[in-house]
Each structure stands twice: as C-alpha cells, then as structure tokens.
Amino acid sequence: MIRCRPFLPVLALGSLLAGAAVDAQQEAPAVPYTPPRTPDGQPDIQGIYNPVGTFYNIEDLEYQSLYQQFKPNPAMRGRSLIIDPPDGKIPFQPWAAEKRKPIYELHLDPPPDWVDPNAQCWPQGVPRHVNNREFEIFQPPGHVVIFNLAHHTYRVIPVDGSPHIPGNIKLWVGDSRGRWEGNTLVVDVTNNNDQTWFDVMASFHSDELRVTEHFTPVSRDRIEYRAVMTDPKVYTRPWTFAIHFNRNKEPGVEVWEEACVEANRKNIDLLERPGR
Amino acid sequence: MRRAVIIAVALVTLGAPAAAQSIGRTPDGRPDLSGIWQAINTAGVNILPHHAEPDMPAGLGVVEGNEIPYNPSAAAKQRENYANRAKLDPVNKCFLPGVPRATYMGFPFQIVQTPNQVTILYEYAHTVRNVFMNSPHPKGPIEWWMGDSRGRWEGDTLVVDVVHFNDQTWFDRAGNHHSEALHVVERYTPIDRDHLSYEVTIEDPKVFTRSWKMSMPLYRRIDRNMQILEYECAAFEEAFNLAGPR
Amino acid sequence: MILRSVCVLVAVATLAIPSAVVAGQNPQIPRAADGKPDLSGVWQAATTANWNLLPHAAEKDVPAGLGVVEGNEIPYNAAAAAQQRQNFANRAQADPETRCFLPGVPRIMYMPFPFQIFQTPGHIAMAFEYVHAVRRIFLNTPHPEGPIEWWMGDSRGRWEGDTLVVDVVHFTNQTWFDRTGNFHSEGLHVVERYTPIGPNHIHYEATIEDPNVFTRPWKISFPLYRRLEKGIRVLDYECYAFGLERTWYKPTE
Numbered sequence: 001m002i003r004c005r006p007f008l009p010v011l012a013l014g015s016l017l018a019g020a021a022v023d024a025q026q027e028a029p030a031v032p033y034t035p036p037r038t039p040d041g042q043p044d045i046q047g048i049y050n051p052v053g054t055f056y057n058i059e060d061l062e063y064q065s066l067y068q069q070f071k072p073n074p075a076m077r078g079r080s081l082i083i084d085p086p087d088g089k090i091p092f093q094p095w096a097a098e099k100r101k102p103i104y105e106l107h108l109d110p111p112p113d114w115v116d117p118n119a120q121c122w123p124q125g126v127p128r129h130v131n132n133r134e135f136e137i138f139q140p141p142g143h144v145v146i147f148n149l150a151h152h153t154y155r156v157i158p159v160d161g162s163p164h165i166p167g168n169i170k171l172w173v174g175d176s177r178g179r180w181e182g183n184t185l186v187v188d189v190t191n192n193n194d195q196t197w198f199d200v201m202a203s204f205h206s207d208e209l210r211v212t213e214h215f216t217p218v219s220r221d222r223i224e225y226r227a228v229m230t231d232p233k234v235y236t237r238p239w240t241f242a243i244h245f246n247r248n249k250e251p252g253v254e255v256w257e258e259a260c261v262e263a264n265r266k267n268i269d270l271l272e273r274p275g276r
Numbered sequence: 277m278r279r280a281v282i283i284a285v286a287l288v289t290l291g292a293p294a295a296a297q298s299i300g301r302t303p304d305g306r307p308d309l310s311g312i313w314q315a316i317n318t319a320g321v322n323i324l325p326h327h328a329e330p331d332m333p334a335g336l337g338v339v340e341g342n343e344i345p346y347n348p349s350a351a352a353k354q355r356e357n358y359a360n361r362a363k364l365d366p367v368n369k370c371f372l373p374g375v376p377r378a379t380y381m382g383f384p385f386q387i388v389q390t391p392n393q394v395t396i397l398y399e400y401a402h403t404v405r406n407v408f409m410n411s412p413h414p415k416g417p418i419e420w421w422m423g424d425s426r427g428r429w430e431g432d433t434l435v436v437d438v439v440h441f442n443d444q445t446w447f448d449r450a451g452n453h454h455s456e457a458l459h460v461v462e463r464y465t466p467i468d469r470d471h472l473s474y475e476v477t478i479e480d481p482k483v484f485t486r487s488w489k490m491s492m493p494l495y496r497r498i499d500r501n502m503q504i505l506e507y508e509c510a511a512f513e514e515a516f517n518l519a520g521p522r
Numbered sequence: 523m524i525l526r527s528v529c530v531l532v533a534v535a536t537l538a539i540p541s542a543v544v545a546g547q548n549p550q551i552p553r554a555a556d557g558k559p560d561l562s563g564v565w566q567a568a569t570t571a572n573w574n575l576l577p578h579a580a581e582k583d584v585p586a587g588l589g590v591v592e593g594n595e596i597p598y599n600a601a602a603a604a605q606q607r608q609n610f611a612n613r614a615q616a617d618p619e620t621r622c623f624l625p626g627v628p629r630i631m632y633m634p635f636p637f638q639i640f641q642t643p644g645h646i647a648m649a650f651e652y653v654h655a656v657r658r659i660f661l662n663t664p665h666p667e668g669p670i671e672w673w674m675g676d677s678r679g680r681w682e683g684d685t686l687v688v689d690v691v692h693f694t695n696q697t698w699f700d701r702t703g704n705f706h707s708e709g710l711h712v713v714e715r716y717t718p719i720g721p722n723h724i725h726y727e728a729t730i731e732d733p734n735v736f737t738r739p740w741k742i743s744f745p746l747y748r749r750l751e752k753g754i755r756v757l758d759y760e761c762y763a764f765g766l767e768r769t770w771y772k773p774t775e
C-alpha cells in the first residue's frame with residue numbers, strides 16, 4: 001500500500017498553485033486510496049485528466065504566465081517542478097548547460113533551431129507527454145494506453161511483462177513497459193530519441209535518456225506523478241520531476257481531434273523547402 | 277476466448293494438433309503450400325531493428341539475437357554498402373534479389389506445388405525459383421543470382437537447401453551482404469491454413485564468424501480474386517532512361 | 523472425430539464466405555467479456571490501395587494492384603471527375619500525404635503501416651503507426667452536432683451481430699483517398715463494417731457517400747491481417763520530422 005507521506009512536498013506545491021485553468025483541489029485524504037479493479041485486475045485509473053503544472057519552464061513556474069492565463073502566487077516565485085536535486089534545477093553537465101544558456105535570452109522569439117519541437121507539432125516525449133494538455137488513460141487488458149489531446153500523440157504501455165524492443169530503435173515517445181506495485185503504476189521508458197525537450201526552454205537530453213515514472217492514484221480524482229530522468233551523457237546525476245493530475249469530471253466528456261501539422265504554416269514551409 | 281480454449285483442448289485430446297488438422301494436404305499427404313503468400317514486415321528495408329526514414333517504416337528486425345556476426349572486414353564492407361546504398365543496392369538496377377531477399381521484398385509470390393518440384397513465382401521482376409525435390413545439387417562451381425534449390429520434407433516442414441550463389445546480391449536495402457560461398461537453408465512450416473512459419477539459416481564462412489538465423493511469418497493473401505501481377509522493374513528503368521535525365 | 527470435422531468445416535466456411543458468418547456462432551473468433559468479437563491486436567492491410575484504389579499496373583516503386591473498389595469504378599459527377607484528373611496531374615505537390623497530413627478515413631486503414639486496436643465495452647481505439655494518427659470509435663453514442671471539420675472525422679460505432687458498424691461524419695475536404703487524386707468534400711459520409719473471419723483476419727468494408735462529389739454511394743473492401751510476429755508492436759513514423767532533426771545539442775563523442 002503506498003503511503004501519502006513522501007508526496008507531501010508535492011501536495012503542498014499543488015495546493016498553492018492557482019490559475020484560471022485549474023480546479024480547486026482537495027488535499028489527498030489521510031487514508032490511502034484503493035482504486036477499483038479493471039476486469040484484468042489492474043487498479044483502475046481510467047479517465048480524462050488535466051496535469052497541474054507548467055510546461056513552459058519546468059524549472060520556474062513564473063514563466064507559465066507567458067503561456068496561459070496563469071496568475072502565479074508571489075510566494076511561488078521561482079518554484080520548480082523538480083523536487084530533486086533540491087535546488088530545483090536540471091543538473092546539466094557543464095557543456096550542456098553552456099549549450100542551453102542562450103535560449104533563456106531568446107525564448108520569446110527564438111531562431112528556427114531553438115523553436116520548441118512541440119510547437120512544430122512533433123511528439124512530446126516523456127514525461128512532457130503527460131505534462132502538456134488534457135490526456136486520457138484507458139486500460140484494455142494487459143495495457144495502459146495514454147492518449148494526449150495535443151496533436152494526438154499516444155503511448156502504449158504493456159503491463160504484461162514483455163521485454164523492451166531492441167535498443168537501436170529510437171522512438172519519439174520511447175518504448176514504455178509498465179508494472180503495478182500495489183496501486184502504483186511504475187513505467188520504464190527506454191529507446192528515446194534525442195529530439196524532444198521537457199519544456200519550451202530547450203531542456204534537452206540525449207538518446208540515452210531513461211525515464212522511470214510512478215503514477216499513484218491518491219483519490220478517485222487525483223493522481224500523483226513522479227518521473228526520474230537518467231542520462232549520463234547530459235546530466236551529472238538523475239533528477240526527479242513531480243506534478244499531479246486532476247480528473248476531468250464533466251459528464252460525457254470525450255477527447256477529440258487536434259490536428260497540429262495540418263494547420264501549422266511553419267511546418268508546411270519547412271516541408272516544401274528545396275532539397276526535401 | 278474461453279470457448280475457443282475449450283474447443284482447442286477438446287481437439288488436442290482427440291489425438292491430433294488442432295492447427296495441423298486445418299492445413300490443406302496434397303494427395304501424397306504433404307502440407308499443401310499452394311497459393312499466394314507475402315511477408316508483411318520491413319525486412320526488405322533492413323533485416324535488423326531500425327527506426328523509420330522517409331518512405332521506410334520502422335521495424336523490429338527478423339534476425340534472431342538482433343545481430344549479424346560479420347567478421348571485421350565484412351563488417352566494414354557492410355558499413356560502406358550502407359553509406360552508398362542509394363548507388364550500390366543491386367535492386368536499384370533491377371537485378372535479381374537473391375535468396376532470401378526475394379521472400380520479403382514486399383511483393384506477393386505464388387507457390388505451385390507438385391511432388392517432385394515446388395516452384396515459387398515472385399511478382400517482383402518475375403523472379404522464379406524451382407525447388408527440385410529429393411535430388412542432389414549439380415556440381416559446382418556455379419554462380420547463380422537465385423542459387424540452386426533442392427527440397428525435402430521433414431514431417432510437415434519443407435526444407436530447402438540453396439547453394440551456388442554469386443556474391444552480387446544483398447539481404448536488404450541496408451547493405452547486408454554475402455560472398456559466393458553463401459549457403460542458405462530455408463524451412464517452410466505451416467502454422468495454420470493461412471500462415472507459414474519461415475525460418476532461414478545463413479552460413480558463409482568468408483563473411484560471417486558463425487551461422488545465423490532469420491525468421492518471420494508468411495501470410496496467405498486472401499484478398500478477393502488475388503493473383504500475382506507484374507513488376508517489370510527493368511522496363512520502368514528503360515522508360516526512365518529513354519525519357520532522359522529528370 | 524465429429525468435433526474435428528466440424529472445426530475444419532467451420533474453418534473452410536468462414537474463409538470462403540465472410541458475409542455469411544452467423545452472429546455469435548463462430549467459435550474461432552476471440553471474444554471480449556461482453557461476448558462481442560475481440561478485435562484487439564496489431565493489424566495491417568496488405569493491399570496497394572494507398573497508391574491507387576482502382577486496378578493499376580506497376581510503376582517504379584509502385585506495386586501493381588487489383589483494386590479495392592467494388593465494380594472497379596468511382597462514380598464521380600462531371601465536375602468532380604475533372605477535379606480528380608487535375609488532382610492526378612498535380613499529385614506530386616497536391617497529395618496531402620506529401621505534406622505528412624493526417625490521411626483521413628478510410629485511407630488510414632490501408633496505409634502500409636501497422637496499427638493497434640484496443641477494445642473496451644464503451645469504445646474502440648485505433649492507434650496508428652503512420653504519423654501517430656488516432657481514431658476513437660465511441661460506441662452507442664450520437665455524433666456531436668456539426669458543423670465540425672476534422673481530418674479523421676467523428677466515429678460512432680455499434681455492433682450488428684459479429685460486425686462492428688462505424689458511422690463517420692464531420693470531415694474536412696482536405697484529404698484524398700489515395701495517391702492518384704481520388705477525393706471528397708466535407709459532405710463525406712463513411713460507413714465501415716468490420717467482420718472478423720477467423721481469429722487472424724477481419725473483412726473490412728467501407729461505403730462512401732458524398733452527394734457533392736459522387737452520383738451514388740460506392741464501396742471498397744479488403745482484408746486486414748493480424749500481425750503474428752512475436753513481440754510485434756506499433757513503432758513510429760514521424761513523417762514531418764525527417765531531415766529536420768536538431769543537432770546543436772548532441773553530445774560530442
């Protein structure tokens with residue numbers, strides 16, 4: 001049974017976050033929550049969720065106001081979604097930190113190479129895949145499947161003990177394999193390519209990135225989420241990112257189509273350039 | 277699902293494997309492999325695991341162990357082939373694809389079966405292989421693009437031994453290659469009426485440090501009115517050349 | 523002995539006459555807990571329809587095909603027929619596939635890439651390898667009210683015996699049916715029928731109706747093959763990202 005205590009810092013963070021797009025959220029109950037079970041015995045966490053966090057700059061919530069109608073609490077200034085290392089900064093190796101430094105000055109009007117790949121309608125990668133827009137989790141037998149509204153990216157997470165695909169195949173959302181530990185879904189994500197960022201601020205990684213995720217339902221309407229990023233080519237140590245998801249309780253709600261590439265003028269220009 | 281399991285168990289206890297019972301058989305009791313078959317995979321692009329490129333889907337690979345045991349100089353040659361594949365791939369010139377590449381080119385093929393000969397007619401460039409049953413290879417040295425194929429039955433498996441190759445063909449578009457010493461053993465085993473298990477053992481002491489295997493299912497094409505059509509590769513090339521450079 | 527023969531008979535019958543499968547009577551089809559056929563798994567079409575729905579000879583890098591259109595004819599009205607010929611002439615630039623756009627329905631079903639079907643009692647989801655397209659088929663619910671223009675339309679399904687019937691409306695006019703310029707307007711209405719024929723094949727049929735473009739409805743059909751490779755899964759094909767990869771932050775070796 002997962003106890004809530006380790007997640008208290010995240011709960012405190014969550015409860016302080018204010019914003020037009022965010023539900024008022026209850027504190028997680030003191031009694032651990034036991035979800036119902038799906039027909040194949042998985043804890044049932046199916047539904048449509050909204051991430052409560054920021055995807056503009058995961059190191060600094062202040063930046064979220066650039067992206068949406070979001071009024072940061074002044075007490076939150078500079079508060080990060082990264083809970084480890086304690087300073088809330090991605091532990092880049094010196095060469096990597098150097099490469100990334102200029103984006104901070106240019107992020108409002110970046111040159112083409114520094115445009116957020118997500119803005120180009122490319123898949124988000126993990127964990128940005130669940131820290132972006134509304135998404136839906138459903139659990140057909142042997143799987144957890146996550147559909148993201150944002151340009152229809154999806155992730156298929158087998159929970160049947162099957163092995164990862166061969167290592168030299170690199171995928172945009174990686175290769176996910178999950179298992180249930182009590183009521184927590186633990187997902188191992190390998191085979192990532194190096195083309196996704198964690199946010200708009202060019203927080204990059206190499207194709208050796210490995211992500212370990214924990215999804216813990218703490219109530220019917222809330223899932224706590226933690227992801228540990230390991231990448232010996234780019235970071236000095238693993239680091240941990242934590243947010244939570246609120247269930248969308250609107251009756252009859254469905255996740256519908258969002259066609260990104262088709263409407264993205266910049267993309268069309270890029271694809272029509274000579275030599276393509 | 278439960279109902280199907282119970283029936284399968286019942287059939288097994290009757291003394292014969294359920295799958296074997298649903299395979300068609302020829303008058304001499306062998307599995308009847310006649311019909312039109314196709315591999316549905318990306319081995320023609322690269323027999324090893326690979327991610328997608330323009331017009332080339334990703335694939336999990338068909339090589340057991342996900343590794344081709346090249347000796348060092350052969351490994352270097354493969355890398356060179358890969359770097360220059362747009363120019364060097366023999367199928368670019370519409371040459372015969374060799375064995376086993378013909379099987380997984382991405383085109384259908386038809387098996388015509390008689391007791392003494394199994395003929396495989398490939399849509400790609402009207403490639404033909406005659407598998408002569410229960411007879412010896414002719415004496416070498418002989419260098420054929422599609423080799424010389426001799427077959428025999430081991431239970432329900434058609435085993436085909438292929439030698440007498442040239443060194444001109446590749447295993448895929450990624451430059452995986454061999455010498456004229458190539459020796460291929462194919463095993464076609466029916467899984468059920470509509471699927472064959474296709475296993476290939478590759479041996480070539482000039483190129484590989486040991487033998488290695490590929491395997492994939494072959495799917496019977498059950499599309500309405502299915503028949504082999506034509507892919508007259510060289511004729512397109514001719515049209516291109518006559519029309520001049522583009 | 524009798525059971526064995528029955529099994530063979532059933533196998534022969536189901537392969538030969540897909541439309542005659544009696545509801546609930548085919549023991550070979552895997553079934554979900556609610557008794558409906560279970561379509562879950564990784565599937566792929568083997569037809570050449572994405573190049574050309576109609577019968578066609580081979581060209582360089584294009585295999586020949588017998589076509590998937592019943593009657594081998596697409597009933598364009600006169601103006602639309604002229605538009606199709608123009609599309610064909612301009613296909614190298616005008617085919618939305620060249621810009622990696624969502625292919626629409628039914629084209630996504632015969633793109634030469636695998637896709638995975640997930641089935642729950644309330645909806646069926648299809649996750650495609652090609653540009654990670656997604657189709658959500660919500661069961662026994664109405665279409666949302668239009669006007670809506672989606673690339674993949676809005677899909678609502680119901681079971682008729684062992685056939686999944688899917689009604690698709692709310693399309694844009696931006697997709698083509700194949701690479702030869704066969705097209706439609708936003709008035710497109712597609713009705714698909716998925717009928718399992720045995721555990722590893724689905725008979726797929728789509729009736730296409732568009733009064734702005736065609737003089738009558740017309741049908742395509744072809745089988746879907748279950749991919750039997752061990753460990754098969756859907757990978758990715760991020761068409762619009764090829765050749766555009768970022769290199770400025772790659773670690774130096």
